[in-house]
Amino acid sequence: MAASSTVETQPVTMESNANTNNSINNGSSLLTATSSTNTNSPFQQNLVSSIKNAKLFVVGAGGIGCELLKNLVLVGFQDIHLIDLDTIDVSNLNRQFLFRKEHVGKSKSQVARESVLAYRKDVNIQAYHDSIFNSAYGVQFFKQFDVVLNALDNRAARTHVNRMCLAAKVIKRGLTECYECQPKPPQKSFPGCTIRNTPSEPIHCIVWAKHLFNQLFGEEDPDQDVSPDTEDPELAADAGKSALDKEAVQGATGGIQRASTRQWAEETKYDADKLFTKLFINDIHYLLSMENLWKNRRAPQPLDSDVNKLADSAEGDGGVDSGLSSQKVWSVEGCKQTFYSSLADLRLLKENSTDDTLVWDKTYLVRKPNPHKMLLNPCVLDKANPKCYVCSDKPEVILQVDPSSMTLQSLSEKVLKGELGMQSPDIELDDGKGTILLTDEEGVTEGNETKYLSEFNILEGSRLKCDDFLQEYNLVIIINVTTSLEEGELYKLIVDRSQLNAQPEKLPKEAKTEDSDDEMEVIEQNMAATGDRKRSASNGGDETISKKLKADDLTVS
Numbered sequence: 108m109a110a111s112s113t114v115e116t117q118p119v120t121m122e123s124n125a126n127t128n129n130s131i132n133n134g135s136s137l138l139t140a141t142s143s144t145n146t147n148s149p150f151q152q153n154l155v156s157s158i159k160n161a162k163l164f165v166v167g168a169g170g171i172g173c174e175l176l177k178n179l180v181l182v183g184f185q186d187i188h189l190i191d192l193d194t195i196d197v198s199n200l201n202r203q204f205l206f207r208k209e210h211v212g213k214s215k216s217q218v219a220r221e222s223v224l225a226y227r228k229d230v231n232i233q234a235y236h237d238s239i240f241n242s243a244y245g246v247q248f249f250k251q252f253d254v255v256l257n258a259l260d261n262r263a264a265r266t267h268v269n270r271m272c273l274a275a276k277v278i279k280r281g282l283t284e285c286y287e288c289q290p291k292p293p294q295k296s297f298p299g300c301t302i303r304n305t306p307s308e309p310i311h312c313i314v315w316a317k318h319l320f321n322q323l324f325g326e327e328d329p330d331q332d333v334s335p336d337t338e339d340p341e342l343a344a345d346a347g348k349s350a351l352d353k354e355a356v357q358g359a360t361g362g363i364q365r366a367s368t369r370q371w372a373e374e375t376k377y378d379a380d381k382l383f384t385k386l387f388i389n390d391i392h393y394l395l396s397m398e399n400l401w402k403n404r405r406a407p408q409p410l411d412s413d414v415n416k417l418a419d420s421a422e423g424d425g426g427v428d429s430g431l432s433s434q435k436v437w438s439v440e441g442c443k444q445t446f447y448s449s450l451a452d453l454r455l456l457k458e459n460s461t462d463d464t465l466v467w468d469k470t471y472l473v474r475k476p477n478p479h480k481m482l483l484n485p486c487v488l489d490k491a492n493p494k495c496y497v498c499s500d501k502p503e504v505i506l507q508v509d510p511s512s513m514t515l516q517s518l519s520e521k522v523l524k525g526e527l528g529m530q531s532p533d534i535e536l537d538d539g540k541g542t543i544l545l546t547d548e549e550g551v552t553e554g555n556e557t558k559y560l561s562e563f564n565i566l567e568g569s570r571l572k573c574d575d576f577l578q579e580y581n582l583v584i585i586i587n588v589t590t591s592l593e594e595g596e597l598y599k600l601i602v603d604r605s606q607l608n609a610q611p612e613k614l615p616k617e618a619k620t621e622d623s624d625d626e627m628e629v630i631e632q633n634m635a636a637t638g639d640r641k642r643s644a645s646n647g648g649d650e651t652i653s654k655k656l657k658a659d660d661l662t663v664s
């Protein structure tokens with residue numbers, strides 16, 4: 108399952124009226140009325156010719172890529188290149204409308220091209236079945252395009268495309284914002300014990316529900332169990348013992364079983380009462396018996412507690428009514444009824460499904476309709492961030508680290524590739540002699556990878572020049588020696604030098620700037636223990652380690 112996707116459209120912005128037949132089969136494009144004096148024309152003449160002559164590159168031919176390709180062709184673009192590394196999966200068919208059942212297993216980009224050409228023979232579409240990280244798509248390749256559109260599902264690839272667009276001048280450096288001008292929230296993952304024992308945010312509940320769904324109806328995954336987790340590191344050794352003792356008594360009544368949720372559900376024949384009682388009453392009592400968990404946080408309330416009964420009678424069925432059915436707050440009783448009816452519906456679906464498993468799919472919620480009723484909205488591009496560690500004149504970041512605990516390899520893999528999106532960085536020490544510490548060139552730096560930074564005399568304020576040839580991207584790392592990182596934390600990466608104010612005594616003198624009033628911005632605090640979460644750059648593989656789940660896995664947009 109993919110993460111949510113973003114599209115960056117730059118540098119062309121367009122506007123159109125809404126009287127458009129939104130079908131690829133209409134045989135004409137929005138450009139049919141091309142005269143600038145024709146008031147029916149949605150576009151001005153110069154824009155019309157820009158559109159006709161533009162060469163576009165669409166990166167990704169999944170959910171967004173298919174939609175985008177169709178829209179671009181309808182708008183009147185005639186020269187579109189399209190890349191995707193993947194083949195069509197059966198689960199793509201419900202929304203990637205250029206693909207049909209007979210296309211399963213075939214190249215996404217090639218099938219997308221053929222599907223569009225079947226209706227619009229006059230358009231030139233070039234398809235590549237490949238990863239955008241392949242060096243064949245270097246700066247020279249990008250230079251041929253006027254517009255590049257990301258329709259990707261992962262940040263590593265989006266970041267790489269951004270670097271290529273800057274190097275190829277598709278994005279005008281310093282003029283408008285690049286993809287990395289504003290810090291992105293770290294891609295979140297949740298430990299299993301948070302989901303099972305101490306959910307505190309709505310997203311935790313959605314993940315829990317998704318896991319429960321898979322436990323009951325989908326492909327079973329032992330890492331996605333939803334029962335209380337007795338191996339929670341927060342627990343003392345004997346926590347939960349009282350509940351386990353109780354379980355021996357309750358077992359026969361369908362109480363807390365240590366069998367997997369699936370096994371237990373099958374044994375009880377998916378009995379709605381028993382399931383409901385286990386999940387929302389017995390499991391919660393069990394969690395409450397893990398007393399250590401609730402010392403510093405609010406304890407959960409089992410549904411047989413007086414508090415919940417009271418809440419229900421006060422609320423009445425339906426809860427607060429905002430007038431919109433999608434925003435109605437359900438009462439506890441309402442939730443229970445929905446649980447029962449959903450369980451019955453899903454059981455029926457499962458019984459009728461040929462492969463005996465159901466697949467969780469995304470829920471799309473449009474928060475508000477486009478108030479302008481426009482197919483395309485005009486927008487003003489934001490200005491570049493002068494402090495951006497990618498597109499500013501002399502990008503620099505500060506690395507807080509103990510040089511005697513980080514190897515060059517960690518610096519390259521975890522920091523430069525993992526955090527900073529480089530593909531194949533060379534590292535040079537800015538010591539007046541230009542000492543090369545790491546390079547792909549054979550025979551130059553062999554054996555350096557396993558050495559610690561301290562072995563190269565890297566000290567407070569040392570400057571490391573990092574250079575990615577493919578991305579034509581240079582970055583200076585300024586070392587800030589620290590021995591006071593948190594347990595298990597290997598380094599801290601600070602991308603905004605103005606945060607000096609926040610930790611004046613710790614940061615290197617060289618890094619002082621007059622912007623020291625600005626807020627602190629630490630983009631990543633990478634834990635040595637969990638530092639391997641990034642996808643391998645070359646194959647675009649999955650980004651998470653098992654037992655961890657990305658928030659992005661769930662697209663509720």
Ligand SMILES: Nc1ncnc2c1ncn2[C@@H]1O[C@H](COP(=O)(O)OP(=O)(O)OP(=O)(O)O)[C@@H](O)[C@H]1O
Nearest residue numbers: 108109167169170191192193238239259260264647
């Ligand atoms: N490095 C890359 N090079 C080329 N294409 C990529 C790269 N990384 C991801 N993609 C493509 O970007 C597209 C993103 O589309 P989307 O978010 O709809 O994902 P999906 O895998 O098709 O669908 P889902 O995972 O939701 O079932 C995918 O088709 C994916 O193959």
Ligand SMILES: [Zn+2]
Nearest residue numbers: 285288495498
């Ligand atoms: Zn930028």
